[in-house]
Amino acid sequence: MGPLQGxxxxxxxxxxxxxxxxxxxxxxxxxxIRIDREGGNNPHGLEVDLLNRGRRSxxxxxxxxxxxxxxxxxxxxxxxxxxxxRPGVMERLGLAPDVCLARNPRLxxxxxxxxxxxxPLAGAAGHDINYIALTGVLHAxxxxxxxxxxxxxxxxxxxGALYLAFGVVCGLLEAKASGQGQVIDAAMIDGAAQxxxxxxGLLHNRQWSDARGSNLLDGGAHFxxxxxxxxxxxxxxxxxxxxxxxxxxxxxxxxxxxxxxSQDEADWPGMKERLAEIFRSRTREQxxxxxxxxxxxxxxxxxxxxxxxxxxxxxxxxxxTAWGVLQPAPAPRFDRTPGAIGRPPPQPGEHTDExxxxxxxxx
Numbered sequence: 445m446g447p448l449q450g451x452x453x454x455x456x457x458x459x460x461x462x463x464x465x466x467x468x469x470x471x472x473x474x475x476x477i478r479i480d481r482e483g484g485n486n487p488h489g490l491e492v493d494l495l496n497r498g499r500r501s502x503x504x505x506x507x508x509x510x511x512x513x514x515x516x517x518x519x520x521x522x523x524x525x526x527x528x529x530r531p532g533v534m535e536r537l538g539l540a541p542d543v544c545l546a547r548n549p550r551l552x553x554x555x556x557x558x559x560x561x562x563x564p565l566a567g568a569a570g571h572d573i574n575y576i577a578l579t580g581v582l583h584a585x586x587x588x589x590x591x592x593x594x595x596x597x598x599x600x601x602x603x604g605a606l607y608l609a610f611g612v613v614c615g616l617l618e619a620k621a622s623g624q625g626q627v628i629d630a631a632m633i634d635g636a637a638q639x640x641x642x643x644x645g646l647l648h649n650r651q652w653s654d655a656r657g658s659n660l661l662d663g664g665a666h667f668x669x670x671x672x673x674x675x676x677x678x679x680x681x682x683x684x685x686x687x688x689x690x691x692x693x694x695x696x697x698x699x700x701x702x703x704x705x706s707q708d709e710a711d712w713p714g715m716k717e718r719l720a721e722i723f724r725s726r727t728r729e730q731x732x733x734x735x736x737x738x739x740x741x742x743x744x745x746x747x748x749x750x751x752x753x754x755x756x757x758x759x760x761x762x763x764x765t766a767w768g769v770l771q772p773a774p775a776p777r778f779d780r781t782p783g784a785i786g787r788p789p790p791q792p793g794e795h796t797d798e799x800x801x802x803x804x805x806x807x
Contacts (some may be wrong), residue, residue, distance in 0.1 A: 445473055445781050445782065445784070446471070446472040446473020446474070446778075446781055446782065446783040446784065447472055447473060447778055447781045447783070448469060448472040448473040448474040448613075449473035449474070449781070450473075450475075451469075451473075451474045451475065451523045451524070451616065452474070452475045452477070452521060452522045452523050452524075452803070453466065453469050453470075453474050453475065453476045453477070453522065453523065453524045453525070453526065453612070454476075454477050454479060454515075454518055454519065454522045454524070454525040454526070455476055455477065455478045455479065455499065455525075455526050455527075456479050456525070456526065456527035456528070456529065456534070456539075457478050457479055457480045457481065457484070457501075457792075458527070458528035458529065458556075459528070460495075460528070460572075460596070460600045460601075460604070460605075461528060461556050461600045461601060461604030461605035461608065461632065462526055462527065462528030462556045462605070462608070463493075463495040463496055464495050464600070464601055464604075464605035465526055465554075465556065465604075465605040465606075465608040465609045465612070466478065466495075466496075466499060466526060467494075467495050467496070467497055467498060467499075468605065468606075468609045469609060469612065470497070470498030470499045470786060471497075471498055471774035471783045471784065471785065471786075472774070472783045473781070473783060473784075475499075475500075476498065476499035476500075477499065477500055477501075477502055477518065477522075477795075477799050477803075478496065478499050478500065478501045478502070478790065479502055479503075479504055479506075479515060479518075480501050480502065480503050480504075480792035480793060481503065481504075481505070481506070481792070482503055482505065482792065482793070483792060484501075484791070484792030492767075492769050492788070492789060493789050494769065494771050494789065495789075496789035496790065497766075497771075497785060497786070497787065497788060497789050498785060498786040498787055499786075499787065499790065500787065500790055500794070500795035500798065500799050501790035501791065501792050501793055501794050501795055501796075502518075502793065502795060502796045502799050502800070503792050503793030503796055506537050506538075506539070507537075512537065512538045512539065514800075514805065515539060516539070516543070516544070516547050517803075517805045518799075518803060518805065519539075519544045519547050519548055519551060520547050520548050521548075521803050521804065521805075522548065522551060523550070523551070523552065523616060523619075524551065524552040524553070524554060524612050524615065524616060525544060525551060525552070525553050525554065526554040526555075526556065526608060526612065527554070527555060527556065528555075528556040528557070529557075530557065530567060530569075531557060531561050531562075531566050531567060532567075534555075541553045541555075541627045545625055545627075548625065549623070549624060549625060550619050550623060550624065550625045551625040552612055552615035552616055552619055552625050552626065552628065553625065553626070553627045553628065554608050554611055554612045554615070554628045554630060555627065555628060555629055555630060556604060556605075556608045556630050556631075556632075557629075557630075557631050557632070558570040558571070558574070558575050558599070558604075558631065558632045558633060559575070559631060559632075559633055560629060560631035560633060560634060561629045561631070562629075571596070571599075572593070572596035572598070572599035572600045572604075572632070573593050573596075573599070574599075575599040575603070575632040575633045575636055576593075576594075576598050576599045576603070576636045577591075578633060579633055579636045579637040579640060580637075580640060580643075580644075581598055581599075581636050581637075581639070581640055583654075583656060584640070584643060584656060584662060585656075585662070586656055586657070587656070587657050587663060588655075588656060588657040588658070591656065598636055598639065599632045599633075599635075599636050600632065602635065602636070602639055603632045603633070603634070603635030603636030603637075603638070603639055604630065604631075604632040604635055604636075606635070607630050607634070607635035607638075608628070608630040611628040611630050612628065615628055660684070664712060665684075665707075665709075665712055666711075666712050666715035666716040666718075666719055667681060667682075667683045667684065667689050667692060667707060667715075668681065668682050668683070668684060669681065669716070670745060671719060671720055671723035671724075672720070672723065672724060673723055673724065673726060673727050673728040673730075673731060674724055674725060674726055674727045674730075675727040675728055675729075677727070677728035677744070677745070678728070678744075678745035679723065679728055679731050679732075679735075679742065679743070679744050679745060680742070680743050680744075680745050681719075681740065681741065681742055682741040682742075683740055683741050683742075684741070686707070687739070688739050688740060688741050689707055691738065691739055691740050692735075692740045692741075692742075693705060695734055695735055695738070695740060696719065696722045696723075697722070698718070698722075705718075728744050731744075732744050751763070752770060761773055764785065766785045766788070767788040771785070773785070
């Protein structure tokens with residue numbers, strides 16, 4: 445079912461943020477058709493590519509007039525199209541925005557790139573790490589010795605796929621009112637920059653230092669960070685508010701009445717050492733028994749294998765098993781039209797005839 449049931453989306457097969465966006469739309473009920481090339485697009489040789497879940501695959505040879513013509517027939521019946529090629533690729537294929545919108549004036553045409561459709565770097569290759577480096581994000585993450593890439597979550601998925609999905613849904617809402625489609629330029633560098641809005645605001649107000657590892661949220665503060673336990677496992681503490689911080693000190697046997705235990709920046713280095721020593725005195729399980737569920741703002745740092753088993757994740761069914769594969773569940777949640785994991789990742793061209801028939805196109 446899902447809140448996007450009834451919407452038809454064409455996904456031009458690609459890597460990273462575009463498939464993730466397509467997965468989000470499919471999880472919410474959209475009929476997403478993935479246009480694959482013969483042989484598919486699986487450079488990592490994955491047995492199961494979870495980013496491709498929930499949709500059907502059509503194989504078209506877009507280097508032939510017949511393949512392009514069939515794609516345009518699908519465009520005529522679609523509500524949205526998303527693509528993640530370098531600028532100019534869709535134009536060379538004969539599937540430029542003006543061509544598609546001429547066939548379907550209501551089409552929402554979502555374009556996902558790293559650098560954007562225009563600008564000095566628009567034609568250059570890049571990956572998540574490059575886009576977040578240019579926006580200040582990478583500089584702000586890590587320790588004092590070096591920036592550390594936060595996986596590929598900030599550029600590819602947070603600043604890329606989520607912004608493309610947001611743009612597509614905004615475009616669909618506007619098209620419903622105006623009867624006109626439009627082109628969305630969703631660039632990872634744009635999204636990653638906007639994700640830093642709060643930090644740039646703090647910087648302007650002189651509440652953030654441009655020196656990495658010296659701020660409230662980047663590991664500088666002793667009450668917002670991670671600590672190793674006696675068993676080599678880790679816990680995370682985020683006791684920012686004074687009442688939460690006081691509770692943290694109570695649990696570790698300290699008091700704000702003692703000298704050098706305050707939240708003042710001058711006490712950060714000394715308290716980091718004291719807390720590190722205290723947390724190393726017990727196992728993670730012992731600290732969980734003492735603090736988990738309290739207002740200390742505490743959580744164990746769970747591994748990928750441990751996270752699905754945690755009682756809170758289990759109670760909320762944050763991880764589910766579909767076709768024998770454990771995977772994150774759709775989000776967010778809707779009480780009346782919930783999203784769901786649909787089909788397993790398709791083989792390239794698995795649904796070509798089925799889709800053409802469903803969409804009323806002669807094979």
